[in-house]
Amino acid sequence: MGLAYLTDIIILLAAAVVAVPLARVIGLGTVPGFLLAGIVVGPSVLGLIGNSEEISHLAELGVVLLLFIIGIELKPSRLWVMRRLVFGLGTMQVLVTGALITLAAAWLFSLPMRSALLIGSALALSSTAFVLQLLTEQKMLMSGYGRDSIAILLFQDLAVVPLLALVSMLAMPELSVTEDVGLALLEGLVILALIILGGRYLLQPILHRVAVFGSPELFTATAVLLVLGTATVTAQIGLSMAMGAFVAGLLVADSDYRHQVVAEIQPFRGLLIGLFFMSMGMALSLEHLFNAPLVVVGLLALLMALKIGVLFLLALLFGRSFKNSLAVSLLLAQSGEFALVLFAVALKSGLLDAALFQQLLLVVILSMLTTPPLARLAHRLALAAKVGDAGALATAEDNDEPTILLAGFGRVGRRVGQILEMRGIRYAAVDNNAALVQRERALGRRVYYGDARQLDVLRSMGAAEALLVIITVDDFRAIEELVVTLRVSFPDLKLIVRGHDLEHCIRLTELGVGLSVSENLEASIALAQEALAIAGEGREDIDAAVEGFRKEYYGFAKKKRRSSLAGKVEKP
Numbered sequence: 001m002g003l004a005y006l007t008d009i010i011i012l013l014a015a016a017v018v019a020v021p022l023a024r025v026i027g028l029g030t031v032p033g034f035l036l037a038g039i040v041v042g043p044s045v046l047g048l049i050g051n052s053e054e055i056s057h058l059a060e061l062g063v064v065l066l067l068f069i070i071g072i073e074l075k076p077s078r079l080w081v082m083r084r085l086v087f088g089l090g091t092m093q094v095l096v097t098g099a100l101i102t103l104a105a106a107w108l109f110s111l112p113m114r115s116a117l118l119i120g121s122a123l124a125l126s127s128t129a130f131v132l133q134l135l136t137e138q139k140m141l142m143s144g145y146g147r148d149s150i151a152i153l154l155f156q157d158l159a160v161v162p163l164l165a166l167v168s169m170l171a172m173p174e175l176s177v178t179e180d181v182g183l184a185l186l187e188g189l190v191i192l193a194l195i196i197l198g199g200r201y202l203l204q205p206i207l208h209r210v211a212v213f214g215s216p217e218l219f220t221a222t223a224v225l226l227v228l229g230t231a232t233v234t235a236q237i238g239l240s241m242a243m244g245a246f247v248a249g250l251l252v253a254d255s256d257y258r259h260q261v262v263a264e265i266q267p268f269r270g271l272l273i274g275l276f277f278m279s280m281g282m283a284l285s286l287e288h289l290f291n292a293p294l295v296v297v298g299l300l301a302l303l304m305a306l307k308i309g310v311l312f313l314l315a316l317l318f319g320r321s322f323k324n325s326l327a328v329s330l331l332l333a334q335s336g337e338f339a340l341v342l343f344a345v346a347l348k349s350g351l352l353d354a355a356l357f358q359q360l361l362l363v364v365i366l367s368m369l370t371t372p373p374l375a376r377l378a379h380r381l382a383l384a385a386k387v388g389d390a391g392a393l394a395t396a397e398d399n400d401e402p403t404i405l406l407a408g409f410g411r412v413g414r415r416v417g418q419i420l421e422m423r424g425i426r427y428a429a430v431d432n433n434a435a436l437v438q439r440e441r442a443l444g445r446r447v448y449y450g451d452a453r454q455l456d457v458l459r460s461m462g463a464a465e466a467l468l469v470i471i472t473v474d475d476f477r478a479i480e481e482l483v484v485t486l487r488v489s490f491p492d493l494k495l496i497v498r499g500h501d502l503e504h505c506i507r508l509t510e511l512g513v514g515l516s517v518s519e520n521l522e523a524s525i526a527l528a529q530e531a532l533a534i535a536g537e538g539r540e541d542i543d544a545a546v547e548g549f550r551k552e553y554y555g556f557a558k559k560k561r562r563s564s565l566a567g568k569v570e571k572p
Helices: 002-025 030-041 052-073 076-081 083-109 113-123 128-138 144-158 160-170 177-213 216-236 241-253 258-283 286-291 293-317 322-331 337-349 354-369 371-389 411-422 434-442 455-460 476-489 502-510 519-534 539-565
Strands: 404-407 427-431 447-449 468-471 494-499 515-518
Touching: 002 030, 002 052, 002 258, 030 258, 030 354, 052 128, 052 144, 052 216, 052 241, 052 258, 052 337, 083 113, 083 144, 083 293, 113 160, 113 337, 113 354, 128 144, 128 322, 128 337, 128 371, 144 160, 144 322, 144 371, 160 241, 160 337, 177 216, 177 434, 216 241, 216 258, 241 258, 258 337, 258 354, 258 447, 258 455, 286 293, 286 354, 293 322, 293 354, 322 371, 337 354, 354 371, 404 411, 411 427, 427 434, 434 447, 455 476, 468 476, 476 494, 476 502, 494 502, 502 515, 519 539
Parallel strands: 404 427, 404 468, 427 447, 468 494, 494 515
Antiparallel strands: none
16 A cells, blocks of 8 residues: 555656646646646546545645745735735725626526535636746736736735635535625634734744754744644634645744745645645546537636636726736636635535536636736736836835845844945845844844745745845855855846855856955955054055955956866966
């Protein structure tokens, strides 16, 4: 049994290794790649997986971690900054689209209102993971159209709390639909209140004490325990594990330790999320598509046309330009992973029968597969609209991410931060000294706990969109490894790095650093300046001497780099 289970896992991983790169090459993206891999190895095509139920149980952990990450993204500060679009446009989109799909589902399938309401609510949501990935690949996260899309997704993610509660309520036949909705909303508000209290008085002190120990392994164990523990507790009280994970994410969202927690969870999340999408692909029966292709295609067309139409009109009402509105509606036309989660839970609860579940599964997966070409069209429209719409969100609803990241906030990083503050330049810093982080946070600085040498920590902090990253950590060997990783992951990212000496600066320059500064050099210059002043030299002469020395020093570094690249390494 154990060996068979391991064999199934190996088959799935092999399928993903083949399918995901192919899907990305042809422009579909990562998520459709996982879905296609599951379809191919599943019973509908090759039938290579012997025990799909065991795999689906493991894949449920992927849902748990996905909901946790989504919860973390819902920072109260971000919601407040973008409140007009989040609570205005986002609310209207979910309510209007959900209501229309509910009515359509009740009419087309003659469903009871509780089942139709579940379908409408689920299909009204788009794929946060998929859309964010597409916007990142397009480098449009900070564009007007990107921010509009993110604002809508933020509210959709916020709606997860009452929707998860709603599934549990709808499964209780003794309650009316109105009572179900009312209790779900009330439960959502209670949970959000508990989250605020829990995050403020429990989570922050616990994570601080763990961080003080300075053990990365202990922090990883704590992060995993936080997610799985909260998920298990909510499951024990009759709610879903997904809700528990979402709650845990919200608890961490405004914590000083959020970026390190995300970095610790990310490797598990990536693998298990892939398994979840593959399990959905395996659960798909292509028989329903072959038996009634026109029905499935018709439902898909109806869903996407309805979502595009509603989003387009609402975006226009909120003052977006014609092209921007159309771009947003095309990008968010699909249904998403959360619909898959809700439908899977509803199937187990008896709210959906197996045949309807298969049809809905087909529609959701096909909508995701059609998204890449729609996203390319949306991208072209957004580029055409950028002149007239670029500043639409550049005021009060401005970017919540920093423009500059400081990797390390020790002696050097702290002084860099203070100089940036003096000029009013926005930055965020990360350091693995828990006491330092706590002290700087008390002073109002945006300093977070985390290992600045980890790519996932910097990615969580917004390295992909940052103006530049300044690396000032003390571990010079780790600096070189981090530079290489950042260059591969973010080729266009500007890097300024604190080097140890001339040789180290030369190596950093060869690795692609825009500017590397020798700490030994600058300390020597400061001492020499003071010595020259005491010796009676004038300010102009001192400045000229320092500037001349700098040019000679860094000029030698550039010359040595050119020689090295030409295969003629010169010795100093």
